[in-house]
Amino acid sequence: MTKNALSVIAASIALAMSGQSMAAKVPAGTQLAAKQELVRNIGAEVESLDISQIESVPANHVARDLFEGLTAIDSSGKIVPGVAESWTRKDPLTWVFKLRKNARWSNGEPVTANDFVFSWQRTVDPKTASKYTIFLDFIANGSAILAGKKPVTALGIKALDAGTVEVKTAVPTPFLPDLLSNPTMAPLNKGAYLKGGKDFTKPGKLVSNGGYVLKEWVPNSRIVLEKNPNYWNASTTVITRVTFDPTESEDATFKMFKAGQLDWTDRAPSGSYAKLSKEMPKDYRVGLTIALYYMGINNTDPVMKDIRVRKALSMVIDRDVLTGKVLGEGQRPAYGLFVKGMEGAKVSAYDWSAWPMQKRIDEAKKLLAAAGYGPNRPLKFKYMYNTTDLHKKIAVFAIGEWKNKLGVQATMENQEFKVFLKTRHDGAYQVARNGWNADYNDASTFLDLLRCNSPQNDQKYCSKKVDALINQGYASNDLAKRSAVLTEAGRLAMEDYPLIPLFQYTSPRLVKSWVGGYFTSNAFERFRTSDLYIIKH
Incomplete structure (x- = not known):
């Protein structure tokens, strides 16, 4: 075992044994509001509240309040202890988690190790048809089970007793505690699930173990949660009620915020940085996030399967103008798969990113000409995006770049978010808006966008050579070697131009100054209401 690997084990054990717990940390002397209620916009309707089916950022926001993992x-x-009050890494592939004795379901039943076993086995079962299974690929036998080659009982999770969970990973996974914080890896109450049937996620039937319980769900209108009195940390949970609003329009949510109907918007109106930072300095919050905004390309499409077309389209988009003038919210131009702040690999960029734009245009024209496109036969395709002001603004800019610099005739089509998700998954598109918020801080979360047969690979891209490098990196217990191999895997994949990276996200949003516990330093954009509080105002 290498020195690097040993240091990671020591650090993970030290964190687990530190006794940290998550809760609202109200500074001494802070006066709290009598009414502890929060109204938060999440930017879209959730696709599900079944933790085996959620995949979008909005759904994860809600699920994070309802469910808590190890x-x-x-x-x-x-990363802090959840249901597990401590954990140890016995060897590179084996972890043991000790559960809190006071962890309870919202119906009062104790949360046990078997609840985690049941939940993970259900998610990995091919019959469940889970849409988001990348976490389970890291658990021993997870990939084989998903492929139908092994039974769900072979999954690397075991209840050593009611209060102890043993996890076996498929490869050395030093970031496992980070990975396990995601709602998909939370436990599920088997009795409530069986009793509720297909309606088990509805109000009055959903049994949760997080800080809140589901009280109301009106599709495309609101989701209302109330404080869970049986949550193990209920005594320090301050906010008693949270309402999630799914309004997609940035302009509409801005008006709602100003009218006092929202305490928190998913996004501030794009391009409003200068204005809002001056007019609303206490409410306007911006932080860099470990997330990539990109254009997905359907690599199996008759037009887009030509690498020369894909490369040409990527080369001529001026990321500096897009981020600096069109958006102007601190976004960082991106020319690769990885972003700043991510661990497990190094950020790289295309060589041509440093070229003068005219040189890039000239090269792109040559590529299109070689692919058979030009003034007499212009390249035509459709660009698809989900309905928000930001995505429309980016779409208009990109189509203008392609038309003015290359004579490309691209059209736009927008769809409601849930429909758009299915369109991408089904591969029923040519080029489409996409984005990736890191689920945990490691390069593997981004590489899943390009692995063969990955559920997150809407690009339908596949390279056996890239996959071999990824597998080699995952198998290494030497962190430096692992990083070098995964860096090369990302570089090699992007030389095939399977997607068009545009920029690293920031999180420009409006949050009322009286919402305590909100930090722009949270680069993962994962906030739980149990950590927040409302200051007297």
């Missing part, structure tokens, strides 16, 4: 993440972005 670990959790606090408002500053740090």
Whole structure:
């Protein structure tokens, strides 16, 4: 075992034994409001509240309040104990988690190790048809089970007793505590699930173990949660009620915020940085996030399967103009798969990113000409995006770049978010808006966008050579070697131009100054209401 690997084990054990717990940390002397209620916009309707089916950022926001895994993440972005009060890494592939004795379901039943076993086995079962299974690929036998080659009982999770969970990973996974903080890896109450049937996620039937319980769900209108009195940390949970609003329009949510109907918007109106930072300095919050905004390309499409077309389209988009003038919210131009702040690999960029734009245009024209396109036969395709002002603004800019610099005739089509998700998954598109918020801080979360047969690979891209490098990196217990191999895997994949990276996200949003516990330093954008509080105002 290498020195690097040993240091990671020591650090993970030290964190687990530190006794940290997540809860609202109200500074001494802070006067709290009598009414502890929060109204938060999440930017879209959730696709589900079944933790085996959620995949979108909005659904994860809600699920994070309803369910708690073995670990959790606090408002500053740090991994802290969740249902597990401590854990140890016995060897590179074996972890043991000790559960809290006072962890309870919302119906009062104790949360046990078997609840985690049941939940993970259900998610990995091919019959469940889970849409988001990348976490389970890291658990021993997870990939084989998903492929139907092994039974769900072969999954690397075992209840050593009611209060102890043993996890076996498929490869050395030093970031496992981070990975396990995601709602998909939370437990599920088997009795409530069986009793509720297909309606088990509805109000009055959903049994949860997080800080809140589901009280109301009106599709495309609101989701209302109330404080869970049986949550193990209920005594320090301050906010008693949270309402999630799914309004997609940035302009509409801005008006709602100003009218006092929202305490928190998913996004501030794009391009409003200068204006809002001056007019609403206490409410306007911006932080860099470990997330990539990109254009997905359907690599199996008759037009887009030509690498020369894909490369040409990527080369001529001026990321500096897009981020600096069109958006202007601190976004960082991106020319690769990985972003700043991510661990497990190094950020790289295309060589041509440093070229003068005219040289890039000239090269792109040559590529299109070689692919058979030009003035007499212009390249034509459709660009698809989900309905928000930001995505429309980016779409208009990109189509203008392609038309003015290359004569490309691209059209736009927008769809409601849930429909758009299915369109991408089904591969029923040519080029489409996409984005990736890191689920945990490691390069593997981004590489899943390009692995063969990955559920997150809407690009339908596949390279056996890239996959071999990824597998080699995952198998290494030497962190430096692992990083070098995964860096090369990302570089090699992007040389095939399977997607068009545009920029690293920031999180420009409006949050009322009286919402305590909100930190722009949280680069993962994962906030739980149990960490927040409302200041007297």
